[in-house]
Amino acid sequence: MHIHAYEKLWLALSIVLILALIGTVTYGAVGPGVAMVADSQSTVDPGALDEDDRFSEPRVEQVGENEYEAYVVAYQFGFEPTPIVVPANSTVTLHVTSRDVIHGFEVAGTSANAMAVPGEVSEITVETDEPTEYGIVCNEYCGAGHHVMEGKLNVVS
């Protein structure tokens, strides 16, 4: 079969484009900071967070050598605990719920993003690398203080 020279050129160019695209996507996935690796959901009684084993004391718990569980409550207008302190180079599962209305939970500048919904527990697993500090922003309109609602995620050595 005879392939015209221009067709060969176009073929080569499209392969280069595809490789560049794969490179971009891969870089995005392994880029610096905190990377989200999984998410799931369960339920909780939003009126009884004070009696819930997970959320009566929002906190970070060590559950394995490099594994942590964080229990986070969003409210008008903030997050508990603040800051959320987790070690570098670890796997952290964040369990996020809301005490009042729907909020967002987004670790600014990373792929880690969840909804904080009353009655539901959003679970996201992230992997941390270098020690640094991240802002947590609410990306769902939740009332007069929405724009000042923020938290902190501190990755420490």
Ligand code: CUA
């Ligand atoms: Cu909480 Cu917007």
